[in-house]
Amino acid sequence: MSGSRSAKDFFRPLAVGAPTPPTEIPARPSRAIHFFDPSNPKMAAKIPDMVGRVDVLLGNLEDAVKADNKLAAREGLVRIASETANLGGQSGPTQLWTRINSLDSPWALDDLTTLVPAIGAKLDVIMVPKVQGAEDIHYVDRLLAQLEAKAGLDRPILVHAILETARGVANVEEICGASPRMQGLSLGPADLAADRRMKTTRVGGGHPGYLVRQDPNPDQPDAHRPTYQQDLWHYTIARMVDACAMHGIYPYYGPFGDIADVTACEDQFRNAFLLGCVGTWSLHPKQIAIANQVFSPSVEDVAHARRVVAAMSALGGDGTGAVMLDGKMEDDASLKQCLVMVELAEQLAAIDPELKKQYDAIAEEA
Numbered sequence: 001m002s003g004s005r006s007a008k009d010f011f012r013p014l015a016v017g018a019p020t021p022p023t024e025i026p027a028r029p030s031r032a033i034h035f036f037d038p039s040n041p042k043m044a045a046k047i048p049d050m051v052g053r054v055d056v057l058l059g060n061l062e063d064a065v066k067a068d069n070k071l072a073a074r075e076g077l078v079r080i081a082s083e084t085a086n087l088g089g090q091s092g093p094t095q096l097w098t099r100i101n102s103l104d105s106p107w108a109l110d111d112l113t114t115l116v117p118a119i120g121a122k123l124d125v126i127m128v129p130k131v132q133g134a135e136d137i138h139y140v141d142r143l144l145a146q147l148e149a150k151a152g153l154d155r156p157i158l159v160h161a162i163l164e165t166a167r168g169v170a171n172v173e174e175i176c177g178a179s180p181r182m183q184g185l186s187l188g189p190a191d192l193a194a195d196r197r198m199k200t201t202r203v204g205g206g207h208p209g210y211l212v213r214q215d216p217n218p219d220q221p222d223a224h225r226p227t228y229q230q231d232l233w234h235y236t237i238a239r240m241v242d243a244c245a246m247h248g249i250y251p252y253y254g255p256f257g258d259i260a261d262v263t264a265c266e267d268q269f270r271n272a273f274l275l276g277c278v279g280t281w282s283l284h285p286k287q288i289a290i291a292n293q294v295f296s297p298s299v300e301d302v303a304h305a306r307r308v309v310a311a312m313s314a315l316g317g318d319g320t321g322a323v324m325l326d327g328k329m330e331d332d333a334s335l336k337q338c339l340v341m342v343e344l345a346e347q348l349a350a351i352d353p354e355l356k357k358q359y360d361a362i363a364e365e366a
C-alpha cells in the first residue's frame with residue numbers, strides 16, 4: 001500500500017463522482033496481450049476477426065508507432081473500440097487494453113484525456129510505460145479518477161506498469177502497491193537493457209554469451225567443455241512475480257522480438273509461465289497461438305492435479321494430512337499447487353471451447 005495514503009483512504013475514489021476502486025483484481029484470462037498499431041490500416045483490418053480468439057487486444061500508442069502517426073493511432077483506437085463488437089468491457093470475450101505514451105512525452109496527457117471520455121467504458125486496462133516509482137502511478141490514478149468522474153463511468157479503469165528502468169525494478173514493490181487500480185506488471189526487456197547498460201541488442205530472449213561452462217576434466221584438460229546458456233531475465237521476472245503475488249496482482253513476460261524464432265519464443269514464454277507469470281505479449285499474429293498454448297496448463301498437468309485434489313479429498317476433505325500417489329508424497333502444500341493449476345484450467349475452459357474439450361476428455365478417461 002502506498003505510504004502517502006492511510007489505510008482508511010486507500011480504497012476511496014480520488015475524485016468526487018469517480019467509481020469506487022476495486023478491493024480485488026479479478027483473474028481474467030490474459031495469456032496473450034496482442035499488440036497492434038491502430039494507425040496501421042492492415043493491422044486495424046485484422047482486429048475484428050481476432051475478437052474471441054485472443055484474450056487481450058492492446059492498441060499501442062507508444063514505441064513502434066511513428067511520431068507522425070501518434071494522433072492517427074489515438075484516433076484509430078477510438079474508432080476501432082467504438083466500432084468493434086464484443087471488444088472490451090466487463091463481459092466481452094476479449095479485453096481491450098492500450099499502451100499510452102510515456103508520462104514525460106508530449107502525447108501522454110492527450111492520450112488519457114481523449115481515450116477516457118471517448119471509450120472509457122470499453123477500456124479495461126491502461127498500460128503505462130517506463131514507470132519509475134509510485135509517483136508515476138499516483139499521477140495516473142488521480143487523473144483517471146477525475147476523467148472517469150467527468151465521463152460518468154461506473155467502473156474504474158485498471159492500470160498496468162511496464163518495468164523497464166533500473167529505478168522501476170528497484171521500486172517494484174511500491175509500484176505494485178501504489179493504487180488499488182494496479183492490475184499487473186510486464187517486463188520491458190529492451191528499454192530495461194538500455195537503461196541498465198546491458199550489452200545486448202535483442203528485444204527479450206536469451207543470449208549465447210550469457211552462459212556457464214562445465215569444469216575441466218583433470219584427466220582430459222583439453223577435452224571439450226560443454227556450456228549452458230543462462231536466462232538473462234530470470235532475476236527481474238522473479239522479482240516481478242514476488243511483488244505481484246504480494247499485492248494480489250498479475251505478472252507478465254513482455255515482448256519476444258525474434259518473430260521468426262518460434263522455438264526460442266516458446267521456451268522464453270514457458271520459463272515465465274513456470275515462474276508464475278499469467279501471460280505474455282504477442283507482437284505478431286503467429287505469437288498468439290504460442291502464448292495461448294504455453295500459458296494454458298497441459299492436459300497431463302491438469303489431470304495429475306485433479307488426481308491429487310481427489311486423493312486429498314478422500315482423506316477427509318479439509319486439506320490436511322498426507323498421501324502417497326505414484327510413489328510421491330502429497331500434502332497440504334502440493335494440494336495448494338494443484339489447486340492453482342485446476343482453478344486456472346477452469347477459468348480458461350470457460351472462455352476457450354477447444355481447451356475445455358481437451359480438459360473434459362481427460363476427465364472422462366480418468
Ligand SMILES: CC(=O)SCCNC(=O)CCNC(=O)[C@H](O)C(C)(C)COP(=O)(O)OP(=O)(O)OC[C@H]1O[C@@H](n2cnc3c(N)ncnc32)[C@H](O)[C@@H]1OP(=O)(O)O
Nearest residue numbers: 035036037042043046060063064190203255259283284285
Ligand atoms: C519493445 C517494445 O516496445 S515491443 C512493443 C511494440 N512493438 C509492436 O507493437 C510491434 C507490433 N508488430 C509489428 O509492428 C509487426 O508485426 C512487425 C513490424 C514486427 C512485422 O510486421 P510485417 O513485416 O508486416 O509482418 P508480416 O509480413 O509477417 O505480417 C503478416 C500480416 O500480418 C499483419 N500483422 C503483422 N503484425 C500484426 C499485428 N501485431 N497485429 C495484427 N496484424 C499484424 C501484417 O500487416 C500483414 O498483413 P497482410 O497479410 O494483410 O499484409
Ligand SMILES: CC(=O)C(=O)O
Nearest residue numbers: 187188189190191254
Ligand atoms: C516492452 C518494452 O517496452 C521494452 O522492452 O522496452
Ligand SMILES: [Mg+2]
Nearest residue numbers: 063164188191
Ligand atoms: Mg519499452
